[in-house]
Amino acid sequence: MSAKTYKARAEGDQMTVYQDCLTTFNESPINPKKCRKLLTRLYKILITKGLTTFNTMECTSLFFSISKLFQHQNNDSLRQMVYLVIKELSSVSEDTLMATASIMKDVQHVDSIIKPNAVRTLTRVLDSSTAFSAERLLKSCTISKDPSIASASIVSSYHLLPIADQTIKRLSNETMENIEALKSFVNYQPSGCEVPVFYPQSKYMSQYHALGVTYQLKKNDKIGLMKLVHQYDPSVLKNQFALVEWCKLIGHLIERDPSLIEENGHYSQNGAKPSSDNENEYIKFLRWGCYKKIEAVQLEVCKIVLKLRIVKLVDLVFQTLSSFLSVPRTSTRFAAIKILNQYAAVYPGNLKASINGDLETLINDSNKNISTYAITTLLRSGDASNIQSLINNIQINDVSDDFKIIIIDSLKSLVSKFPETISKFLVDLLKNNDGSVIFKTKIVDCLVDVLQSEENLGTTKTEILENLCDFIEDCEYTEVLVRILYVLGEYGPKLDFENSSLYVRHIYNRVNLENSIVRSAAVIALSKFPVFTKNLLETIKANDIDDEVRDRAAIVLSRAAQTSTPTASSLSIKKKSHQQLSRDIRVLESKLNIYIQNGDFSTFELPAISEPVDSGNADVDMVSGGLEGSAHGSHEPSSNSATTNDEEYKEIIDTIYHKYGGASVLGKLVSISPLQELTDSSSEFIIYAQKYLFQQDSSEKTIIFNFKVENTLDFAVQNLKIGSSDDVQISNLEPNERTDVFLSEQELQDEYVLRFIADGFEEIFEFNSL
C-alpha cells in the first residue's frame, strides 16, 4: 500500500467505519438499528469514493462480518440493507461463495419483501463453476406469482448469460411463460420495521425482462425469433418496455433479412398498390406501432422505419414525428427532433412538406438543445426561400457559446449556397455579441470561406472586409485580431484595391494601440499595401520598442526594395511567390523532419524542395494499428532498376523472384516503399514492413510484402507464422537475429494479422492497413 492511500484515508472516516463494522456486526445480540445505520455509512463510502477505497483483504473481512448478520432472522429492514452492501462488495471481495448458503436459504424461504433482493444478490456471489447450483432456485422464482420475484430472477438470469448460458437455456420455458403471464403484486408487510403503505401497480415489467432474455437465448435462430414476434404480439404484451423491445426485434429481423418486407413489395414495381389486406405482416406491425398511442412505441417505430428506409411508412412516420414536436414532455420533443436532425439530409422532401412549420416554432424552444437541433435541421433542409427568414428568426443572444458554435458550424456548410445572407448575419453576430475566442474564430473562419469563394459576389466581400475593419477597433482577443489582420492584408489589396487607404488606416491604428504580437501581424499586413505604406514601415522600423516588430518591418522593407519598384504590379508577383511557397510547405516539412531525425543537414538542399512530392508514393502510408510508423523520409525509388544496384535490394529481389516464379510472373519492379516499423521498440518482436510493387504489363500489379522480423527475446523461438496460413515461415529465430519473410498480397488475404505462434505462446499483431 502506498503512502498516498494512507493519506487519502486519513481524510475520510473509512477506517472508523471499517473498525466499527467489524466490531458491531460481531456483537451478540446485534442491534439491528445500529447495524443498518453502519451499513448505510459503509455503502455511502463505497458508492461515493469508489470500490477501491478498501483493499481486497479489507473487503473480504467486511464481507465476512456482514455475512454474520444473516443469523439475525426476521428483520427485513436490516436484511434488505445487508443485500445492498453485499451486492456491491461481492465484486471486490474474495471468497464470496461463503455467503451462498445463507442467501439460498432466504431464497427458499416463503415469499417476502426481501426475496427479490436475495435472488438478485445470489447471482453476485456465484461464478461460472457454481452457477448451475442456482438453477433450481431460479426456476422456482421465475414461475413465482409475484412479479417482482419473477423479474428479479429473470434479470439475474440475464446477468448470468455471459458465464452460464447453458444453465439459463434450461430455464427458457419458464422465462417465456413470463412473457404471457400478467402477474400482479402481492403487498408484503416487512418484518422489523414500520413502513408507510404504498399500493404497487403492476406494469408487467417481467414481460420486458423475459422477452429480453428469450431474445438473447434465440438470437442466432432467425425462425425462432420470427415465431417469437408472432407468438407475443401486442395482444399479449402490455408493458411499454416489452412493446418497444418487440418493435426492436421486428426492426432487427428486417435489418438482417430485408426480403421479409419485400414479399408483397414495398417497392410496387408495377405501379399497382398492394391492397392493405395482403400487406406484409411486418409492415402491418410497424404501422400498428405508429398508430398506437404510446409514445415510446411510436418513437421506436419511427427510428426503425427511417433507419431501414422502409419507404412505405415514411410519410406516416413524419406525421407522427411532427405531432411529437408539440408535446409538452421535453424528452419526447427532444427524441423527435434528434431523429429528424439525423435524417434531415436523407428525406428533405418529406421534411419540408410536413414538418418545417413545426420546426420553426421550436427554434425558440425553452430547451436550448432542442432549439439548436431545430435550427440545424432547418438549415440542413433549407432553401433560398426560407433561409432568409430563418436566419432572421435565430435569436442567438441568450444561447450559450456551445450552441452558437454548433449553429455557426451548420451555417458554414451553407456559406457557399447563400453567401450574402449568411455573411450579413455573421457580421452582425461578430460585432454585436460577446463570445468566447472559439466562437469569434469560427465566425472569422466562415467569413474567410466567403472571401475565398471564386464567385463574384458584388459588394459582399468588400462589405465583409470593411466590417472586419470596424470590428478590430474593439476586439479583445489577440488571436482573433491577428487572424483578421492577416485576412485584411491578404484580401484587402486583391478585392478592394481602390480603398487601400481605408485598410491601411485601420491596420496602422493597431500598430499604435495594441501589443507587440498584434503589431507584428499588422506590420506584415501593411506590407501587402506597398504603395502606401513604405514610409509607415520605415517609421515602425525606426521607432517600435519591440525587436520582433522592428525586424519584421526591416524584412518586408528590404524585400520590397529587392523586387521592382513598389507599384501595383508587384502585387501579382508576390501573390505568385506566395502560392509557390504554400505548395512547397509539405516538402519542406518532410525535409525538416528528416533533418531532425538524422541531425544531418548536409543533404538539405533548398532547390530540391521546389519539386512537389510524388503524390503516388506519398499515399503509400503505412498506418499500423495505433502504432505510428516513424517516417523515414521519402525513400523514392526510381522507376527503372537503377536503385536496385544496391547490393541489399538486389539480394532481396532475387529472393522474391526465386519464391514467386521470377520476372516472367511478377514483371518488373516498379516501386519500393520506405521501410516502416510496425511495432514499437519495446515489444518482443520488432517488425518492419516494406512493400515491393511489381508490374507485369500495364494492368497486372503484384505487391509483395517484406517483413523483417527481429527477435528481442533472450531465447530462441521456433515456428513463427505470419498471416492466416498454416505454413511455418520461420522455423527458428535466434535472439537478436533478423530474418526476412516474403508474402504476397494474396497470401495475406486482406487479413492484416500477423500471428506469431511460437512454441508455447501466441502473439498476434493486428494492423488496420498496411
Added chain:
Amino acid sequence: MSGLSVDTISAYLILDNKGERIYANYYSNPFAKTSYYQALSESKKNGTHTEDTKEENGDLKFSYKTQRAFEQKLFKKTHKQNSDILIFDNHIVLYKECSDVCLYLVSKSQDENEVLLQMSFDGIKDAMELVLENGGIDKSNIKDNYDIVSLIIDEAIDDGVPLECEGATIASRITTAPNVEAPITINNIKEKGLLGAWGFAKNKLAETLQQNL
C-alpha cells in the same frame, strides 16, 4: 446486438450543487466487474500496476478518476441549464435539478429509447418524492435517508436493467429503519404528519387501554 439488450442504463448519479458526488452508480455486468477488480488487485499484488496511467483514461464503468472527470464535465454542462435532456459524450443524459441536488440518468448508448429512459428516471424520482415525505428531494434529506435513497435506486435499476419504473411500486418495496423496542419515536410522528400521528396515538392508546382492562 447491443440494440436489443435490456441493460440500457450506464449510470445513475446524484450530484450536489457544486458538482460533488452524493450518489454514483455505474452499471456493468456483475461478472465483468468482478473480473476487472480481480485483475486490478492481482496487478497490485505483483506490483505491475501503475495506478495513475491506468486510471486516467480508464473505462467509465470502473475507473474512479474517469468517472469523476465525466461527472464534473457533465455538471458544468447541465448546472442551471434546466433543459432536462441532452446528448453528452455519446450518452443520452436525463437530469433534473431538485433544489440543491441534481439527479442524472445516463444511458448506455445514443440509440436508447428516450421515452423509456424518462420513465425509469421519473419512476425513481417519484419514489423518492413518495418515501422522502418530509421536504422532498434535497441534499440534507438525501444524506439523512441515504439508505432509503440507495434502496430506491437499487430497486429501480439492477446493473443497467430497468427493473421497475412505477414510483409507487418501487416505494412499496422500500423498508425503513428497523424499530428497536421503542416503536414510538419523535421521528416517526414527524414522518407521518399530524394526522398520521393522531391516528397512531389513538391506536396506541386503545391498545394500552385494552391491555389494562
